[in-house]
Amino acid sequence: MDGKREQWGSRIGFILAAAGSAVGLGNIWKFPYLVGENGGAAFIVLYLICVILVGLPVVIAEILIGRTVQKNPVGSFRELSKGNPFWIAVGGLGVFTGFLILSYYNVIAGWSLGYVIESIKGSFHKLENPEAAGQLFESLSSKPQWTLMFHGLFMIMTVIIIYAGVTKGIERASKIMMPALLGLIIVLVIRGIMLKGAGDGVRYLLKADFSAITGKTFMLALGQAFFSLSLGMGALLTYGSYMSKKENIVYSAVNIVALDTFIAILAGFMIFPAVFAMGLEPAQGPSLIFNILPIVFNSIPGGYVFRIIFFILLSMAALTSTISLLEVITTFVVDEFHLKRKTVAIVLGGFVFLLGIPSAMSFCGWENFTIFGRTCFNFVDFISANIFLPLGGIFIALFVGWFWGIRKALPHLQQGAASFSGFLALLWSILIRFVAPILILLIFLSGLGII
Numbered sequence: 001m002d003g004k005r006e007q008w009g010s011r012i013g014f015i016l017a018a019a020g021s022a023v024g025l026g027n028i029w030k031f032p033y034l035v036g037e038n039g040g041a042a043f044i045v046l047y048l049i050c051v052i053l054v055g056l057p058v059v060i061a062e063i064l065i066g067r068t069v070q071k072n073p074v075g076s077f078r079e080l081s082k083g084n085p086f087w088i089a090v091g092g093l094g095v096f097t098g099f100l101i102l103s104y105y106n107v108i109a110g111w112s113l114g115y116v117i118e119s120i121k122g123s124f125h126k127l128e129n130p131e132a133a134g135q136l137f138e139s140l141s142s143k144p145q146w147t148l149m150f151h152g153l154f155m156i157m158t159v160i161i162i163y164a165g166v167t168k169g170i171e172r173a174s175k176i177m178m179p180a181l182l183g184l185i186i187v188l189v190i191r192g193i194m195l196k197g198a199g200d201g202v203r204y205l206l207k208a209d210f211s212a213i214t215g216k217t218f219m220l221a222l223g224q225a226f227f228s229l230s231l232g233m234g235a236l237l238t239y240g241s242y243m244s245k246k247e248n249i250v251y252s253a254v255n256i257v258a259l260d261t262f263i264a265i266l267a268g269f270m271i272f273p274a275v276f277a278m279g280l281e282p283a284q285g286p287s288l289i290f291n292i293l294p295i296v297f298n299s300i301p302g303g304y305v306f307r308i309i310f311f312i313l314l315s316m317a318a319l320t321s322t323i324s325l326l327e328v329i330t331t332f333v334v335d336e337f338h339l340k341r342k343t344v345a346i347v348l349g350g351f352v353f354l355l356g357i358p359s360a361m362s363f364c365g366w367e368n369f370t371i372f373g374r375t376c377f378n379f380v381d382f383i384s385a386n387i388f389l390p391l392g393g394i395f396i397a398l399f400v401g402w403f404w405g406i407r408k409a410l411p412h413l414q415q416g417a418a419s420f421s422g423f424l425a426l427l428w429s430i431l432i433r434f435v436a437p438i439l440i441l442l443i444f445l446s447g448l449g450i451i
């Protein structure tokens with residue numbers, strides 16, 4: 001091992017790093033299109049309910065496990081469960097899921113970086129409609145050299161930060177990138193809502209049509225809350241393991257959840273007013289960002305610069321998430337096998353790059369190679385986000401609520417948060433013991449198509 005475990009240099013450093021993990025492609029790429037496809041504000045309301053009832057209590061539980069034991073997910077579960085193989089396997093599942101998510105997430109992150117370069121080159125200038133932008137996207141993503149080069153470059157950026165360590169790497173990068181990201185989003189929101197016709201987009205986001213809500217919408221909102229908050233695979237547990245016992249977990253958790261939610265909603269206000277102002281359709285699905293947005297900027301004064309800003313913002317959001325994913329697996333190997341962080345970061349980065357190749361190739365040549373009817377990319381996304389994350393989430397809630405037990409866990413939570421007692425503590429224990437596991441079980445079953 002590299003000696004004593006590092007700790008965050010400051011409370012704000014931890015909050016920004018954890019919020020950086022949470023804020024990512026999920027907020028800027030996925031949340032707006034889910035809102036677009038599922039009834040606008042009504043979806044946002046459901047999302048908020050899920051975040052408060054399930055997200056926040058599980059965020060607290062994950063950070064608490066990590067902070068109490070100060071180890072990686074496997075080591076933490078091993079210690080708290082006194083070596084129970086089942087709970088050790090739950091920690092192992094988290095690390096494995098981190099590996100899987102990073103492998104395909106990094107491919108989309110690579111596209112964002114590639115789009116920064118294309119924007120600078122002016123590739124989107126002459127495109128007139130979403131079809132033309134779609135064709136450009138297809139021609140880029142279907143070139144293995146293009147996709148793999150940016151997949152590799154993004155992995156190298158991620159490795160460099162993890163190589164530099166917790167405070168000098170993750171904390172420093174998050175302290176620079178998170179405020180920059182927030183500033184850039186605000187610039188783009190203001191630019192968007194000043195456009196003629198933007199009011200329709202704003203109304204779309206504020207007007208709740210609850211008739212659009214079905215059981216499936218609820219499940220989508222819950223799944224998104226989970227992915228967006230980086231829950232269920234030990235990312236927040238790992239970041240919590242570098243937290244001092246003097247810090248207030250509840251306060252930090254509230255800030256992380258609030259920042260993540262605020263940025264997702266801001267992303268909606270950044271995208272829809274501009275989309276409506278250009279007379280384009282909101283319900284474009286996953287292609288919203290790569291097919292619609294590049295041309296939206298064509299009709300905006302100063303669009304050349306704003307487009308570059310947008311894709312830089314998307315890449316930074318992705319980078320603060322990829323570092324948290326690589327950190328989970330790096331800490332695991334460093335703690336468990338007593339190896340050097342720097343070497344481990346490089347070797348794992350190389351492995352993840354290789355593991356991501358089939359996902360990247362799903363867009364360039366391997367479209368017809370399927371596993372259970374899905375391309376490699378969709379398969380890895382499906383099993384990690386729809387199966388492993390919810391499973392991990394249920395187990396974390398059950399572990400803290402029942403196995404470790406509220407009575408033992410609470411005093412650890414109260415270290416640094418002495419006032420967290422009485423009604424608040426009771427509320428958290430009800431949410432973590434009953435509400436969270438049951439609701440997550442519902443997402444899980446729906447993800448499998450069982451209900």
Ligand code: PFF
Pocket residue numbers: 021022023024025026027098101227228229230231233235321322324325
């Ligand atoms: N929360 C990230 C996003 O919304 O893009 C994705 C993610 C990052 C999931 C880290 C899980 C994780 F551990």
